[in-house]
Amino acid sequence: DIQMTQSPSSVSASVGDRVTLTCRASQDIRTWLAWYQQKPGKSPKLLIFAASSLQRGVPSRFTGRGSGTDFTLTISSLQPEDFATYYCQQANSFPFTFGPGTKVEIK
Amino acid sequence: QVQLVESGGGLVRPGGSLRLSCTASGFIFSDYYMSWIRQAPGKGLEWISYISDGGTSIYYADSVRGRFTISRDDAKNSLFLQMDSLRAEDTAVYYCAKIAIFGADYWGQGALVTVSS
Numbered sequence: 546d547i548q549m550t551q552s553p554s555s556v557s558a559s560v561g562d563r564v565t566l567t568c569r570a571s572q573d574i575r576t577w578l579a580w581y582q583q584k585p586g587k588s589p590k591l592l593i594f595a596a597s598s599l600q601r602g603v604p605s606r607f608t609g610r611g612s613g614t615d616f617t618l619t620i621s622s623l624q625p626e627d628f629a630t631y632y633c634q635q636a637n638s639f640p641f642t643f644g645p646g647t648k649v650e651i652k
Numbered sequence: 653q654v655q656l657v658e659s660g661g662g663l664v665r666p667g668g669s670l671r672l673s674c675t676a677s678g679f680i681f682s683d684y685y686m687s688w689i690r691q692a693p694g695k696g697l698e699w700i701s702y703i704s705d706g707g708t709s710i711y712y713a714d715s716v717r718g719r720f721t722i723s724r725d726d727a728k729n730s731l732f733l734q735m736d737s738l739r740a741e742d743t744a745v746y747y748c749a750k751i752a753i754f755g756a757d758y759w760g761q762g763a764l765v766t767v768s769s
Contacts, residue, residue, distance in 0.1 A: 579755040581697075588747060588762055589697065594754035632697055636754045640711055643697040 547571050547635050549644035557652040562623045566647045568616040568633035577637035580609055580618045583646075584629045592631075593618065623649070654678040654758045656748045661763030668738050672763055674731040674748030679758075682706075682726035685751035688733045689759075690744040698744075701733065702751060716742075738767045 548571035558564050568578065576596035581589040591600045593609035596616060606621040620627055628651055633644040660672040672688070687702040700713045701722040710722055721734040731748055746763050749756035 577754065581756075583697075588759040589756070590759075591755065591757050594752070594757075600757070634697075634755050639702070640713065641699050641702075641755055643699065645696045 546640055547574060547638060547642055549633055549635055549642050551631075551633060551644035551647050553647060554645070555648040555650060557650045558623050559652045560623055560625055562652075564620045564623055564649060566618045566631055566649075568611075568618070568644050570614045570616075570635050570637075573613050574635045574637035576612045577635055578609070578611070578616050579634045579636060580607075581632045581634065582627075582629045583632065589632065594636075620649075654750065656750065656758055656760035658746065658748050658760045658763035661746065661765050663766045663768065664738055665769050666739060666767055668767070669734070669736045670738065670765060672733040672735065672746055672748075672765070674760055676729045676731065676748075676750070679750065681724075681729040686724060686731045687749045687751050687756060688720075688722060688731075689747045689749050689756065690742075691747070691762075692741070692744040695744075703731070735765070738765075740767050743767050 550569045552567045578596045580593040582592050583589040592603050597609045608619045610617050630646045630648045632646045655677045657675050664670050685704050689699050691697050700716050702711050703722045719737045723732045743766050748760040750758040
């Protein structure tokens with residue numbers, strides 16, 4: 546199975562900050578990567594698919610980049626509703642696997 | 653709009669069984685892979701099972717293989733997860749998810765399964 550890692554495990558930031566989260570795959574997954582946002586007590590929500598494509602309805606302050614094994618999710622100007630945990634997930638091959646998540650907390 | 657509604661969660665003793673159901677609407681259910689994904693309290697997401705459109709391809713994570721069985725009834729737009737020989741470590745919120753080629757584009761609200769004596 547393809548292993549996914551994320552860094553940092555948590556980050557403290559303020560409203561308006563630019564935040565970049567990193568995800569790494571244990572092998573080449575081309576651009577078969579998705580990012581999800583999960584708030585406490587809620588289901589995960591798809592933000593980005595195919596590494597850089599924004600899911601319908603997701604604000605443009607979210608940007609995904611990368612290919613191969615290294616990927617980033619950038620929030621250009623953090624908003625109060627963005628404080629959540631973010632998971633990456635590879636879709637290159639079954640079984641799809643998730644990273645352990647990065648928690649974005651309020652500074 | 654796409655809706656996925658899980659049911660069947662609850663408290664069960666170790667070694668017991670439980671059957672989760674997921675009723676789908678808003679899309680052509682029979683055309684899509686479907687999946688169960690779980691999240692233990694305070695932990696991350698674990699993809700535990702998927703079933704292809706038509707049901708010919710099925711996957712189980714090592715953690716549940718031999719104990720859980722996924723199935724679908726396309727006539728009823730429903731997905732199921734039969735969970736047997738439950739263990740304390742199976743305690744989690746279980747999500748039903750619709751699978752697109754890149755992952756899970758729609759999720760249910762989740763069903764809490766608690767395994768405890």
